[in-house]
Amino acid sequence: MQLVKVGLCAFGMSGKVFHAPFLKEHPGFFMSAVVERSKNDSQEKYPGTTIYRSVEEMLQHSDIEVAVVNTPVQTHFEYAKMALEAGKSIIVEKPFTVDVSQAEELVRLAEEKNLFISVYQNRRFDRDFLQVQKILNEQNLGTIKEVEIRFDRFRTEPSGKQHKENPMQTGSGSLHDLGAHLIDQAVQLFGFPEKLFADVFSMKGNDFANDYFEILLYYRDNLRIRLKSSVFSKEAHYAYMIHGSKGSFLQERSDNQENELVAGSIPVYGENWTAPLNEPDGILNFLNDNSETERILTSSESGNYMNYYQAIYEHIVFGYPLPSPGKEVVQNMKIIDAAMKSASEGRIISLS
The missing domain is CATH 3.30.360.10 (Dihydrodipicolinate Reductase; domain 2)
Incomplete structure (x- = not known):
């Protein structure tokens, strides 16, 4: 099975509850990087994951294919844009951005770079x-x-x-x-x-x-x-x-x-x-x-949130439809x- 390396931009409630457990249990993903600014909480459950102290550092040094932007919404645009410019496809926690203009700019940038944006509408x-x-x-x-x-x-x-x-x-x-x-x-x-x-x-x-x-x-x-x-x-x-x-x-x-x-x-x-x-x-x-x-x-x-990550995996490996693509969720914004x-x-x- 093809292995997809993923990095989490934060390890707060969203990372600990909605993302990391599914990335660990899905055989097609490996959570290879996580951002923790001062703690090392991820090491106990995810010992093979490299901790970085900033999103910038993770995007610069890790070999992840997908970045999960699960930081506070006010930072979504900044970090999502940074990840796209670093050549990473992204999963963005809801809400997508703070307003529609930011969402539209990210969608345009992803299309220009032939990368995907999926919004985590779990x-x-x-x-x-x-x-x-x-x-x-x-x-x-x-x-x-x-x-x-x-x-x-x-x-x-x-x-x-x-x-x-x-x-x-x-x-x-x-x-x-x-x-x-x-x-x-x-x-x-x-x-x-x-x-x-x-x-x-x-x-x-x-x-x-x-x-x-x-x-x-x-x-x-x-x-x-x-x-x-x-x-x-x-x-x-x-x-x-x-x-x-x-x-x-x-x-x-x-x-x-x-x-x-x-x-x-x-x-x-x-x-x-x-x-x-x-x-x-x-x-x-x-x-x-x-x-x-x-x-x-x-x-x-x-229900099963694992089906979201299964759909992400099938999109990456087989080209199946992307779940909750950014271009679609712009309508919500x-x-x-x-x-x-x-x-x-x-x-x-x-x-x-």
Whole structure:
């Protein structure tokens, strides 16, 4: 099996949880380099990995083919550009960049150098999102009329992470953080909208970046999609509510990969590795071909973030389609920029 050498630009939560475990367990990858500015935390689990003290040093001295830009979003553009100019293809953590102009410049540079950019949209591999895709493909709901996708938390106290909570830093706040997931899911399921209206602000007060957003996406044929997130949600809502001309589907946000990884679970290459559900996580209620009501409790099948890295490997080795390519995720950045403008100006923004 061809071995692809990869370097991590940081070894914080993202590197430890979402990237390093999968690179280690996938037989086609070798995490040969990692940036740790002052610590040596990676040595215990990844003894064959060379530690560098800066991204510049890693890009200059390592022989990696792919760099994972998993630093704070405010540095994504700088490090991604640096990696591309060093001849490395890149995986960029979401959100892609702080605004669409940076994203477009990186895509142009990658094309000029015949390198790839993939944005780590791991929530495409969540069990709940995959179940929504499955239900929509079965077409039991008729013409879809209204959709709501939520990602709520109960985090009422500041985290202390300036790159996420300082309102003076471009790219901070929930819209860029969780909104990058919800927007990506909406576009994956229903395509790019025509226009939007957004409410974006901080429930914790003006000293903090936005921690609440509600975005209304307008589509053709009178479809409306609402994306919403709050950090003052103690009781869970259904994460996906889909209503059509023949019925409705309600789906919980039930994927537990992040929690299991944080707790120390080791992903398994070639098979699902997460714990199975103990009870149903969805409700499907629709009119069948005989106009009779069917109400079914549904259970989603396991998701697997390893499938992201498998797709990356297949793209490198076999030329298969790249998962979440930068050119595609630029569309998400257009929606984030438009949502910020809509909230600031209090008006509907056209996306045409």
